[in-house]
Amino acid sequence: MLQSGHIFIVSAASGTGKTTLVSRLSTHQPDIRISISHTTRAPREGEQNGVHYHFVSRTEFEEMIAGNMFIEHANVYGNYYGTSLKAVESLTQQGFNVILEIDVQGAEQMRRLLPEATSIFILPPSMTELTERLKNRGTDSEDVIAHRLKKSREEIEQSLLFDYVIVNQELTQAEQDLLAIIRSVGLRAQAQSQTITRILTGE
Ligand code: 5GP
Numbered sequence: 001m002l003q004s005g006h007i008f009i010v011s012a013a014s015g016t017g018k019t020t021l022v023s024r025l026s027t028h029q030p031d032i033r034i035s036i037s038h039t040t041r042a043p044r045e046g047e048q049n050g051v052h053y054h055f056v057s058r059t060e061f062e063e064m065i066a067g068n069m070f071i072e073h074a075n076v077y078g079n080y081y082g083t084s085l086k087a088v089e090s091l092t093q094q095g096f097n098v099i100l101e102i103d104v105q106g107a108e109q110m111r112r113l114l115p116e117a118t119s120i121f122i123l124p125p126s127m128t129e130l131t132e133r134l135k136n137r138g139t140d141s142e143d144v145i146a147h148r149l150k151k152s153r154e155e156i157e158q159s160l161l162f163d164y165v166i167v168n169q170e171l172t173q174a175e176q177d178l179l180a181i182i183r184s185v186g187l188r189a190q191a192q193s194q195t196i197t198r199i200l201t202g203e
Helices: 018-028 058-066 085-093 104-113 127-136 142-157 171-186 190-201
Strands: 007-012 032-034 070-076 079-084 097-101 118-123 164-167
Touching: 007 018, 007 104, 007 171, 018 032, 018 097, 018 171, 058 070, 058 079, 070 085, 070 104, 079 085, 079 104, 085 097, 104 118, 118 171, 127 142, 164 171, 171 190
Parallel strands: 007 097, 007 118, 032 097, 118 164
Antiparallel strands: 070 079
């Protein structure tokens, strides 16, 4: 039987470059998949349904909550976001390592529900750099930026609750750090029980 994959929770304050980091890693590593969340927010330019998110209506999302279809869900900036249990299970059963790129509220729920998952928080190099990155995105007003920064500070304060912390100073280094964490989890003795049995039985 195929060894099942592990679940990695990746969170960060907005503007930290988490999405770029995680998608780069999954492009380079075929055994790593990003879980596609459901959301009620409208697609941004270039985003495709079923690729970046499953875009659904509020009613559909609420029906999914009622049907217990999410492992976790949260309201982020007025929109719902949730991780489907079935989708994650199907990927781990196929042997993929699965990254859940979720906010800190979702991460907290996951840590409680699935303590065996590994949680990772991505930090910006500094608050000054984070402010610059948010401004340079050019998509948000001063008020929105100020609100996001306040929220970011609160989220960063929670980073000590995570298993690992990576500073995203330089993308290539951050990608290597993230990969090192994922590989070390796969090398744990417990994760290799089937390999040990195979060696002992000579199969
Ligand atoms: P965005 O709208 O910029 O794509 O995402 C906003 C925030 O929602 C990000 O912090 C992102 O990680 C988080 N998010 C995306 N999918 C999920 C999910 O399934 N559950 C939770 N709790 N947060 C999510």
